[in-house]
Amino acid sequence: MVLELQKPRPVWQIMFSTHHTDVGYLYTITGLTFLFMAGVLAMIIRTHLFFPGQGVLISDSATFNRIFTVHGLTMLFLFALPVANGIGNILVPIMVRYKDMAYPKLNAIAFWMNPVGGALLWLGFADTTWVSYAPYSIIRAPGPAADMFIFGMKILGISSILSSINFVVTILKCKHPDLPLRRVPLFAWSMLTVSLMTIVAMPTYAAALIMMLTDRLGISGFFNPFAGGDPIAYLHLFWFTFHPEVYIFLLPAIGMMYEIIPRFSRKPLYSQASGVFAFVMLGIIGFASWGHHMYSTGMDFTTKVVFMIGTLAAVPASGMHVFNFLATMWGGRIKFAAPMKFAVGGIALFFSAGAGGVLNSAMPLDFISHGTYWVVGHMHLFLTGTIGFGFVAMVYYMFPYITGRMYSEKWANVHFIGMFWGTVQVFFTQHLLGLEGMPRRIYDYPPEFTSWTQLNQIASVGAWILGASFAVFLASLIYYSAKGKPANMDDPWGLGGKYYYPVAAKNPHGGHSGY
């Protein structure tokens, strides 16, 4: 059956709606917008680093610091979190068979905090790095940029907590009584896990931000060494929140792969139980490893060993996801449409990034790689290689249901090849740059260091390929949402079977007829 395309609703009707699918669309579109904005900053950074000692694009180090700070903040808090929340908003109430999120108005409020927080971050354009290291961020970072950063992050943090409470209550309290929690789809499980993690982790950072603000105002001296404070204490508070946050970024992407891989393999998921177990394990282990970011700060040996083992404990749980994906594909009849290509590419890069993570977690090796481009390569391989691929897979998966039209498989192929090639070229090369000793966050490097120059130029070319693939993605999203062929809503990819969740999402105000 080919459904007739619905008459487009006025934009204001979607903007002021509190319905979960509308809020989900707003989250997703906002997140993708910020993705492209932060991507432009990434292109500027990589183009600048292509030419050593010349300052072609960026004339001074302060501007360079501002650009990479806002790039990082935007990618993490204005792209990764909103897109996860967006897809979660669209699918989670349907997956737990409830009419909406538990608190629809709170849900809309949580979304509208994002543009406000984003505006503060972009208008301030702080130079503190996304970590906002003390004491620089307290003593030297120029205002009002640093203050706008604090308020922007505060607003985004409150938004995260509100949306997390909403997800937890929706899943635990509003799910259909006939649906046991263990049978709730794994994407909803991933959202439940990250929401609980956010509720536990985020208040610590919220407290650290208030302490930082009062330090900046001179009222207190928590992190100010001149007032008897301890800058390392800030790092503990920061990483207690933001190491779990790594999993908060990652797990929704894994959950999205759990929705896509069985569908395109045309067979059931290999093990629901192991997926649930691995999510819960990662949710707990995420809090046992923050110290591995701080091995070089003078921690004692025993503490470092504890954090090292805590970090390595994530390996089996991550491995369970990978094996679950492979076992699901085994024996299937796999159709490699765009969502499946990106999901499988994401698994491959997830494993590569995880292998780098095992090396990072070993404290003797961490001393070599700490503060170098190795860390940049590792972190970006996770963020682009796994989270980026998972999210893009899900955007292609939901595209026919959101727009009523089909994207072009040919251009999606071009996007996939460019994105996979570019990701490998730029971020694997950054690992090598780290081993060559290049520190991260430096504005310039001497042209006499030929290995740095060559590797930076290889990485920059990779970044341009990656950027070009996203330009194709953007053009494809815009063009095919208006001019694409009408999609067969029952089975856009000709896989057979019923697509309960996205079909129900297509008709937000008509009830969930999929059941």
Place this chain on the structure above:
Amino acid sequence: MKTLIAISIITLVAVALVSQLHFAHAQLAQQTSAKQYINLRAEVWNEFFRMTTAAFTVGAIVSGTMIWLVWRFRESNPKNKSPTKWEHLEDPTSGSYEEEGH
């Protein structure tokens, strides 16, 4: 299959942990002389190459399996023309391994 998965996970953890013990022992016994500092630097790089060997070996196995899976179970593979047993269901993804006794 589940036994294979369990063995693989245990191997992954063992490979990661065992390769660290040598360095941990060396660091516990460390002295401050320049000669031993150089020895420790050698230990660190030795550790790095051990762990990269472990990571690349496991990575090659998993990546190789994935590449083979993609090639073998793609729908265009001549061996894979006939529908799977799950495709006779109303929704092929709705069944479960546990219920079918796998």
